Amino acid sequence: MWPNMPLDYVKLPKDKNGIHYGLFVDSELIAVLSLFIIPDQKTAQFRKFATLKNYQGKGYGSQLLNYVIGEAKNQKITKIWCNARIEKIAFYKKFGLQETKHTFVKNNMSYVIMEKPFLTQ
Ligand SMILES: CC(C)(COP(=O)(O)OP(=O)(O)OC[C@H]1O[C@@H](n2cnc3c(N)ncnc32)[C@H](O)[C@@H]1OP(=O)(O)O)[C@@H](O)C(=O)NCCC(=O)NCCS
Numbered sequence: 001m002w003p004n005m006p007l008d009y010v011k012l013p014k015d016k017n018g019i020h021y022g023l024f025v026d027s028e029l030i031a032v033l034s035l036f037i038i039p040d041q042k043t044a045q046f047r048k049f050a051t052l053k054n055y056q057g058k059g060y061g062s063q064l065l066n067y068v069i070g071e072a073k074n075q076k077i078t079k080i081w082c083n084a085r086i087e088k089i090a091f092y093k094k095f096g097l098q099e100t101k102h103t104f105v106k107n108n109m110s111y112v113i114m115e116k117p118f119l120t121q
Contacts, residue, residue, distance in 0.1 A: 003053070010048055018047075019071075023064045030055045031064045037075055044072045044080045065095055073118055081115035089114070 002009055012018070014036060023031040031051040037044045046068060051061045072080045081100075084092050089099060089112065097114040104111050 012047070021064060021068055021071075023051075023060050025055065025060070031060045033064050033068055035068055035072060035080075037072075037077060042076065042078050044075060044077050046072075046080060046082050049082070062094075069095060069116065077118065079115050079117040081113060083111045084114040086110045086112060 012034075015034070018034040018036045020034045021032065022029045033049040034047050035044055036047060046065075049061065049065065051064075069080060080097075082092070082097070083104075084097070084099075086109075092114050095116065097116045100113045100115055102113040
């Protein structure tokens with residue numbers, strides 16, 4: 001995700017509140033994604049989604065994201081969302097996430113908030 005930055009750069013103050021998912025191949029952790037349920041909003045945000053460079057483009061990230069979307073659906077929440085890098089919009093659309101009108105720039109990178117509503121349970 002940020003291969004040139006120290007590990008501390010990807011740590012979040014709220015990490016202890018997240019559910020941290022990992023996909024392993026031959027006992028090696030090759031893809032990660034963290035899910036943060038925000039009870040006040042009844043939503044869940046996923047963050048820190050990344051696959052090791054050598055394993056990208058082989059379907060592992062999709063497997064992990066599909067799994068986490070399924071897990072999120074089992075929670076009492078109305079939608080899952082993320083801050084998507086602009087170049088990832090088409091990728092997330094494959095999972096039913098849609099762009100919102102909320103965009104921002106952070107560390108010279110452009111983002112748009114994307115979301116996938118769940119039918120209310
Ligand atoms: C985003 C990220 C986590 C996706 O992980 P991944 O393991 O590469 O995901 P997948 O392999 O499932 O899909 C990646 C692409 O490969 C394609 N793909 C998947 N399996 C494939 C296969 N067997 N053969 C060919 N292509 C395949 C997917 O369709 C997808 O194409 P697209 O990018 O044109 O939409 C990864 O690219 C990454 O770590 N990027 C850097 C960090 C980052 O940008 N994180 C997201 C921030 S919003």
